[in-house]
Amino acid sequence: MIDPLAEVVTLLQPDATTSKAVSGAGAWRLRRTDVGQPFYCVVVEGGCRLEMVGHEPAVLTQGDFVLIPAAHDFTFSSVAPPAPGYYTEPVTLGSGEVRLGAPGEPREVHFLVGHCVFRSPDAALLVSLLPRLVHVRGEARLANLVGMVGDECRETRPARELVLARLLEVLFIEALRSTTSTAASPGLLRGLADPRVASAIRRMHERPGHAWTVAELAYEASLSRSTFFDRFRRTVGTAPMEYLLTWRMALAQNLLRQRQSRIAEVAKLVGYGSASTFSVAFARHVGVPPGQFAETQTRT
Structure with missing residues (x-):
């Protein structure tokens, strides 16, 4: 697990x-x-x-x-x-x-x-x-x-x-x-202490490349969509999709740093259908495009 x-x-x-x-x-x-x-x-x-x-x-x-x-x-x-x-x-x-x-x-x-x-x-x-x-x-x-x-x-x-x-x-x-x-205070610890929310968090970590929706995650938590959304945000301190995005970007940076996967492969592993869509999301979240990020990590 x-x-x-x-x-x-x-x-x-x-x-x-x-x-x-x-x-x-x-x-x-x-x-x-x-x-x-x-x-x-x-x-x-x-x-x-x-x-x-x-x-x-x-x-x-x-x-x-x-x-x-x-x-x-x-x-x-x-x-x-x-x-x-x-x-x-x-x-x-x-x-x-x-x-x-x-x-x-x-x-x-x-x-x-x-x-x-x-x-x-x-x-x-x-x-x-x-x-x-x-x-x-x-x-x-x-x-x-x-x-x-x-x-x-x-x-x-x-x-x-x-x-x-x-x-x-x-x-x-x-x-x-x-x-x-x-x-x-709200964060990953409180989320994992809540069995329902923890189920959804574990599923996101097990399959970060899956095209998760709030409805699917609510099903994993055995809660209604609205109850799950409110409970997740209250315990973790962020919305489910925001948490998933943060975790995907952390995984992407780690993969790019290792230089073992191409950008298209990294995009697929963290849930993006195309390298271009991933590049836009990565640049918005991290501050630089994935290619530039990977080059910087190689130089350092």
């Missing part, structure tokens, strides 16, 4: 490249504006508060994992935040740990933050299939991984950074596949 999440993650090529231990005490607030970069946070001890545009403020506690696939403007703060408009200047301690709030007080929260890198050139296209925010809590497997991350943070063992990077990669994938208990 085709696994849509595995396909997306495989094409994304996630790699946890940077991590930083952060502690806080007293009242503090830190604003992040790392536009477009994948951001994650693991709460090792204590708790903190996350505020992100478009989402209700959330208190993160020990064992929580947060992933923002394309981070924009958001803030972390103490559970009881300081006055509005007050932001804390981070201080880097001799150990390399970043301190927020009262420097001389015992720490009240300890968390690990960092950036992932999606090594796929199609990252922006693929990230659009993921939710804007993933917040995982209460997952036993994730709790074990978070515990191992915390253990590595506290110790100074050989190859510590390498082990942390590998653990965080696994944590990232585990978080994405914890769909049934993940408080995720």
Whole structure:
């Protein structure tokens, strides 16, 4: 059986490249504006508060994992935040740990933050299939991984950074596949958590070259056309045909990059009856014609 999440993650090529231990005490607030970069946070001890545009403020506690696939403007703060408009200047301690709030007080929260890198050139296209925010809590497997991350943070063992990077990669994938208990915003995860919508998504991934219609996909989901359309858009955050187009374009870019198929063959594999129709759609979605895209990939 085709696994849509595995396909997306495989094409994304996630790699946890940077991590930083952060502690806080007293009242503090830190604003992040790392536009477009994948951001994650693991709460090792204590708790903190996350505020992100478009989402209700959330208190993160020990064992929580947060992933923002394309981070924009958001803030972390103490559970009881300081006055509005007050932001804390981070201080880097001799150990390399970043301190927020009262420097001389015992720490009240300890968390690990960092950036992932999606090594796929199609990252922006693929990230659009993921939710804007993933917040995982209460997952036993994730709790074990978070515990191992915390253990590595506290110790100074050989190859510590390498082990942390590998653990965080696994944590990232585990978080994405914890769909049934993940408080995720609309996207692929919530779609796969809905059995009816998931049936349609899997069929699109199994046969991306088929000339799917909303009516056919609704039949696969055992729903009426209107109910399916509304349910899909509500859970995935986009209309069924828009999702299908995004996935087809991601597959097309991957095929063109491999240089193993001609443009006409790629067009057929992703559901277009002619190379010219495919070229128009590809250029509109990606920004350049498929031939130019393939040449650029060869040069790089």
